[in-house]
Amino acid sequence: MEDNEALDRIDEMRDLVNANLESIIGEQSAVFGEVAEVSGQVVLAGGKRVRPIMVMLAYDLAGGQDIDEIIPFAMSNEFIHTASLVHDDINDESLIRRGQDTIHAKYGQAKAIIAGDWLFSQGFGLGGQYDKSVVDVMAHYCSKLASSEFTQIDHILDLSTSPEDYLEIVKGKTAGPFAAGCKGAGLIAKSSEEACEKLFDFGMEIGIAFQLVDDLLDIRGDERMGKPRGSDIYEGKMTLPIIHALTILHGDQRVRLAEIIHNFEDSLFDELISLLNFGDSLSYTEILIQNHLERAMLNLDYFPDCDAKQLLKHLVELIKNRHK
Amino acid sequence: MEDNEALDRIDEMRDLVNANLESIIGEQSAVFGEVAEVSGQVVLAGGKRVRPIMVMLAYDLAGGQDIDEIIPFAMSNEFIHTASLVHDDINDESLIRRGQDTIHAKYGQAKAIIAGDWLFSQGFGLGGQYDKSVVDVMAHYCSKLASSEFTQIDHILDLSTSPEDYLEIVKGKTAGPFAAGCKGAGLIAKSSEEACEKLFDFGMEIGIAFQLVDDLLDIRGDERMGKPRGSDIYEGKMTLPIIHALTILHGDQRVRLAEIIHNFEDSLFDELISLLNFGDSLSYTEILIQNHLERAMLNLDYFPDCDAKQLLKHLVELIKNRHK
Numbered sequence: 001m002e003d004n005e006a007l008d009r010i011d012e013m014r015d016l017v018n019a020n021l022e023s024i025i026g027e028q029s030a031v032f033g034e035v036a037e038v039s040g041q042v043v044l045a046g047g048k049r050v051r052p053i054m055v056m057l058a059y060d061l062a063g064g065q066d067i068d069e070i071i072p073f074a075m076s077n078e079f080i081h082t083a084s085l086v087h088d089d090i091n092d093e094s095l096i097r098r099g100q101d102t103i104h105a106k107y108g109q110a111k112a113i114i115a116g117d118w119l120f121s122q123g124f125g126l127g128g129q130y131d132k133s134v135v136d137v138m139a140h141y142c143s144k145l146a147s148s149e150f151t152q153i154d155h156i157l158d159l160s161t162s163p164e165d166y167l168e169i170v171k172g173k174t175a176g177p178f179a180a181g182c183k184g185a186g187l188i189a190k191s192s193e194e195a196c197e198k199l200f201d202f203g204m205e206i207g208i209a210f211q212l213v214d215d216l217l218d219i220r221g222d223e224r225m226g227k228p229r230g231s232d233i234y235e236g237k238m239t240l241p242i243i244h245a246l247t248i249l250h251g252d253q254r255v256r257l258a259e260i261i262h263n264f265e266d267s268l269f270d271e272l273i274s275l276l277n278f279g280d281s282l283s284y285t286e287i288l289i290q291n292h293l294e295r296a297m298l299n300l301d302y303f304p305d306c307d308a309k310q311l312l313k314h315l316v317e318l319i320k321n322r323h324k
Numbered sequence: 325m326e327d328n329e330a331l332d333r334i335d336e337m338r339d340l341v342n343a344n345l346e347s348i349i350g351e352q353s354a355v356f357g358e359v360a361e362v363s364g365q366v367v368l369a370g371g372k373r374v375r376p377i378m379v380m381l382a383y384d385l386a387g388g389q390d391i392d393e394i395i396p397f398a399m400s401n402e403f404i405h406t407a408s409l410v411h412d413d414i415n416d417e418s419l420i421r422r423g424q425d426t427i428h429a430k431y432g433q434a435k436a437i438i439a440g441d442w443l444f445s446q447g448f449g450l451g452g453q454y455d456k457s458v459v460d461v462m463a464h465y466c467s468k469l470a471s472s473e474f475t476q477i478d479h480i481l482d483l484s485t486s487p488e489d490y491l492e493i494v495k496g497k498t499a500g501p502f503a504a505g506c507k508g509a510g511l512i513a514k515s516s517e518e519a520c521e522k523l524f525d526f527g528m529e530i531g532i533a534f535q536l537v538d539d540l541l542d543i544r545g546d547e548r549m550g551k552p553r554g555s556d557i558y559e560g561k562m563t564l565p566i567i568h569a570l571t572i573l574h575g576d577q578r579v580r581l582a583e584i585i586h587n588f589e590d591s592l593f594d595e596l597i598s599l600l601n602f603g604d605s606l607s608y609t610e611i612l613i614q615n616h617l618e619r620a621m622l623n624l625d626y627f628p629d630c631d632a633k634q635l636l637k638h639l640v641e642l643i644k645n646r647h648k
Contacts, residue, residue: 028467031467032467032468032470032471033471033474033475034471034474034475034478035467035470035471035473035474036467036471038474083441084441087437087438087441090434090437091433091434091437091438108477109415110414110415110477111474111477113411113414113415113437113440114411114415114470114473114474114477115470116437116441117407117408117411117440117444117466117469117470118467118470118471120441120444120445120448120466121444121463121466121467121469121470122463122467124444124448124452124459124463124466125459125460125462125463125464125466125467127452128448128451128452128456128459128462128463129456129459129460132452132453135448135449135452135453136449136453138449138452139445139446139448139449139452140449142441142444142445142448142449143352143355143356143359143360143442143445143446143449144356145441145445146356146359146438146439146441146442146445147356147357147358147359147360147442149359149438150357150358150359150362150435150438151357151358153432153434153435153438154358
């Protein structure tokens with residue numbers, strides 16, 4: 001498949017996802033009124049739709065034949081993801097998401113909490129129609145998402161956070177839902193246990209890479225993030241480049257890095273980046289991204305060559321190139 | 325069945341509910357750590373367990389034979405209920421629930437939001453293992469819960485709130501989950517559509533009565549509420565006795581009632597109650613409670629006499645007598 005054709009097909013899948021989301025939000029707004037409209041604004045504000053596209057491709061790769069069978073599950077993943085964003089934004093006091101005012105900024109915190117709950121309910125309603133094995137995977141990784149967020153809070157501005165702590169948090173918070181989505185797609189396609197585990201591992205590796213790319217974009221700045229540059233640093237989140245630099249730097253440089261993290265402001269970006277570069281921490285993060293993406297790809301070798309596999313590889317490239 | 329025997333059997337069911345909740349929290353704490361422990365403290369802090377007991381009795385009444393078949397669904401109802409309490413307490417800025425510090429008071433708001441999400445995930449995991457029809461009912465009423473909470477927020481300190489507005493909110497927020505639980509139990513018992521609708525209506529009427537009793541207890545004060553007297557008034561919630569009094573009182577009395585509601589403090593309880601009594605608003609609420617409980621009971625006539633029916637009638641009596 002030519003690159004252009006692959007990109008077109010991924011665009012078509014994104015259009016399909018958006019059409020389904022619009023249709024659900026339209027129907028649900030007629031039933032549930034304001035909470036659906038307010039929540040719907042975030043759902044429909046865009047976003048890359050990487051999760052539902054990946055779920056649909058994983059289903060296809062695993063031998064699934066009926067797109068209608070997987071669509072509600074793909075939508076479920078996007079609703080649950082959006083629910084967690086709405087609640088995260090409250091906790092992070094973020095004012096902008098996907099280029100728009102966040103719900104709590106626009107409608108107040110109480111409605112934002114409830115809007116997130118509504119989005120979770122929708123996600124679970126869509127996902128709850130599948131077999132117990134699928135529901136178990138999803139519910140487990142939703143619970144795991146929450147437990148990782150607890151851990152992340154405990155590590156706010158904790159300069160002794162290790163790469164292992166980081167990986168544990170990221171596996172739960174970002175990568176787990178990717179892994180669960182891909183495995184769930186395999187289960188729905190009635191694929192073998194081995195195939196489901198390959199899909200799970202693929203999703204986990206992709207998810208880790210995805211978070212690492214986010215870490216870099218937050219530091220370097222990128223309008224596609226839909227939120228201000230440096231948000232993670234302002235929130236005291238220990239991202240991998242920071243953790244790496246805190247480990248590698250010594251003496252005055254480490255002291256200065258700690259000061260910058262504790263009292264961050266926009267004027268400190270250049271100094272922060274030169275410290276991170278001194279420790280080669282951005283390059284190190286780039287290498288890690290490459291490693292995780294390669295490990296993700298290895299899991300695809302298990303499956304026969306097909307269009308879905310080609311498209312997943314292109315999706316991986318798209319994720320990788322976000323930080324360039 | 326003698327009264328004492330009925331009460332003993334309801335106590336036994338509550339013990340069974342508590343044992344199951346303890347077992348789930350224990351298992352999940354081993355997997356999810358702090359978030360499960362923190363959330364578990366609220367789940368295990370007590371509570372009347374009216375919802376899961378009602379679900380189990382509805383299943384029995386509908387001809388269900390295997391208690392193990394209904395237990396996860398009963399637990400699911402209690403987890404979702406607890407999740408909504410945790411998020412409500414943040415929005416209401418409540419410091420005490422079930423006689424304990426609320427999660428946000430003890431661990432901060434961010435963890436409270438996430439703990440609620442964890443409880444929802446557990447609830448959906450437990451409920452998601454049933455047929456699509458059951459999941460649909462539950463997910464619909466969870467979404468409805470959220471939409472009613474939006475409406476309730478819009479009516480905070482809105483003195484023009486009508487009894488119809490009130491009923492709409494209560495049906496979504498309190499009674500809908502009761503109705504969905506009872507109907508879900510009927511579906512799980514593979515009962516007829518008609519029987520499921522009777523159970524639904526039973527739950528809805530019970531739920532409305534339950535909320536009206538809560539409204540009275542909030543005004544009169546009752547240590548069993550596990551939260552301070554007058555919480556609803558401090559939060560600006562339009563409860564039925566208040567709505568009724570605002571409708572029935574005129575001139576200076578209505579002006580004074582409005583003043584009291586807008587600037588409530590504990591020293592105003594006596595004056596508030598005398599205004600409510602002048603409008604017969606507390607008696608009116610008691611009559612409404614009686615009416616809804618009677619309408620609930622009529623739905624039970626559809627079912628053959630059996631122990632479950634007797635016990636449900638006793639449960640209704642327990643609810644009724646909470647305000648005495």
